[in-house]
Amino acid sequence: MKDLHDKRIVLGLSGGIACYKAAELCRQLVQAGAQVRVVMTQAAAQFITPVTMQALSGQPVVASQWDAREPNAMAHINLGRWADAIVVAPASADFIAQLAQGRAGELLALLCLARPAQRVPLLLAPAMNREMWAHPATQRNLGQVAADGAVVLGVGQGEQACGEVGDGRMLEPEEIVEELVAHLQPDRLAGQRVLVTAGPTFEPIDPVRGITNLSSGKMGFAVARAAREAGAEVTLVAGPVHLRTPRGVRRVDVQTAQQMLAAVLAEAERATVFVATAAVADWRPAHVAAHKLKKDGSGQPPALALAENPDILATVAASPRARSGALYCVGFAAESHDLLKHAQAKRARKGVPLLVGNIGPATFGRDDNALLLVDEREAVELPPAPKLVLARQLVAEIARRLGQPQAAD
Ligand code: CTP
Numbered sequence: 411m412k413d414l415h416d417k418r419i420v421l422g423l424s425g426g427i428a429c430y431k432a433a434e435l436c437r438q439l440v441q442a443g444a445q446v447r448v449v450m451t452q453a454a455a456q457f458i459t460p461v462t463m464q465a466l467s468g469q470p471v472v473a474s475q476w477d478a479r480e481p482n483a484m485a486h487i488n489l490g491r492w493a494d495a496i497v498v499a500p501a502s503a504d505f506i507a508q509l510a511q512g513r514a515g516e517l518l519a520l521l522c523l524a525r526p527a528q529r530v531p532l533l534l535a536p537a538m539n540r541e542m543w544a545h546p547a548t549q550r551n552l553g554q555v556a557a558d559g560a561v562v563l564g565v566g567q568g569e570q571a572c573g574e575v576g577d578g579r580m581l582e583p584e585e586i587v588e589e590l591v592a593h594l595q596p597d598r599l600a601g602q603r604v605l606v607t608a609g610p611t612f613e614p615i616d617p618v619r620g621i622t623n624l625s626s627g628k629m630g631f632a633v634a635r636a637a638r639e640a641g642a643e644v645t646l647v648a649g650p651v652h653l654r655t656p657r658g659v660r661r662v663d664v665q666t667a668q669q670m671l672a673a674v675l676a677e678a679e680r681a682t683v684f685v686a687t688a689a690v691a692d693w694r695p696a697h698v699a700a701h702k703l704k705k706d707g708s709g710q711p712p713a714l715a716l717a718e719n720p721d722i723l724a725t726v727a728a729s730p731r732a733r734s735g736a737l738y739c740v741g742f743a744a745e746s747h748d749l750l751k752h753a754q755a756k757r758a759r760k761g762v763p764l765l766v767g768n769i770g771p772a773t774f775g776r777d778d779n780a781l782l783l784v785d786e787r788e789a790v791e792l793p794p795a796p797k798l799v800l801a802r803q804l805v806a807e808i809a810r811r812l813g814q815p816q817a818a819d
Contacts, residue, residue, distance in 0.1 A: 412443030424505035425453025428537035500537035540576030597641035607688035609649035625689035627651035632801035667719035
């Protein structure tokens with residue numbers, strides 16, 4: 411099922427050059443399965459035509475509270491009742507100022523004011539020149555709208571249409587979709603602090619070579635994203651991978667197993683859940699050569715002495731906080747056969763309450779996976795699905811075991 415399957419989204423556009431990105435945002439929302447109704451201010455229509463937005467959303471654009479097409483002449487009430495969420499992208503400085511004051515001079519502001527606030531979240535993706543963004547009036551208004559219940563998504567940094575460089579760019583459409591999807595997930599891990607390891611480690615032999623493995627990090631990044639969607643504060647300790655950090659997740663990059671252990675031990679002090687998905691190299695070269703190793707002409711390869719790496723999961727699982735139950739540890743096991751038997755044995759060996767098994771060679775680098783969850787009492791199979799879907803199911807299983815109240819889907 412798509413991330414926004416059958417979700418009803420009002421996409422609001424206020425005036426700003428970032429309106430050009432709203433077209434792509436609309437397309438991505440529809441692709442994610444949402445039904446989209448677009449509402450534009452007069453200023454927005456100066457930047458992009460309603461025809462474009464109508465074509466992309468497949469619905470007529472609503473621009474005025476006096477729109478005679480609404481049988482009861484109450485577009486602001488009808489749309490608010492219809493919506494599962496309202497996303498205003500771009501949200502201009504002026505539009506945010508209107509919201510802060512509770513003004514309703516145009517349909518979009520009126521709609522935001524009249525929405526059933528308990529049920530319909532309002533997400534704002536600001537977009538403006540960096541001076542406007544930094545102005546105390548804008549920051550004051552942003553604080554006010556957040557205090558009044560809007561979700562302010564923050565801004566990107568970089569080159570602006572005015573030629574200046576700084577804060578104030580609208581987030582990219584894919585980031586806004588990710589924030590919206592997160593917002594519509596149940597808050598199963600609210601109040602939890604989740605620590606995740608992901609990816610391979612890289613153990614240097616010399617300055618240009620090393621030992622590593624084929625782990626892509628995708629499963630761990632999906633777990634981090636799913637935990638954040640579920641309302642947790644998430645830290646992701648990542649080995650060398652080329653993946654985008656999920657929104658709202660704090661990332662610590664490391665290279666070697668020893669660096670990963672150090673980072674994890676520092677973070678584990680305050681975490682309440684630890685999920686070890688990293689494919690940590692079991693061994694590292696005992697000595698790292700300071701200079702590139704050269705062939706010496708003898709035809710003999712250099713002898714490579716190896717040392718065993720620390721077991722990060724087992725170390726954390728043996729810590730007093732984990733043993734007292736203050737830190738819930740989840741291990742992963744990449745196996746090539748006899749998954750249940752090996753997962754059960756590994757759970758006991760690592761001393762963790764929950765072990766997640768998968769068939770390693772079948773999953774490395776892929777977007778799909780299948781998991782087997784083994785705890786003290788049972789084994790639960792999660793059938794093949796995209797890694798993000800599985801990660802959300804795993805988060806639900808962890809929340810169930812932590813005794814978190816289960817929000818409805
Ligand atoms: N793990 C870890 N530190 C290591 C090795 C593994 O934290 N040095 C964690 C992994 O992140 C995973 C779990 O332990 O959560 C199992 O890893 P795996 O490599 O499958 O198990 P091993 O203990 O290495 O056992 P084996 O290779 O013998 O199957």
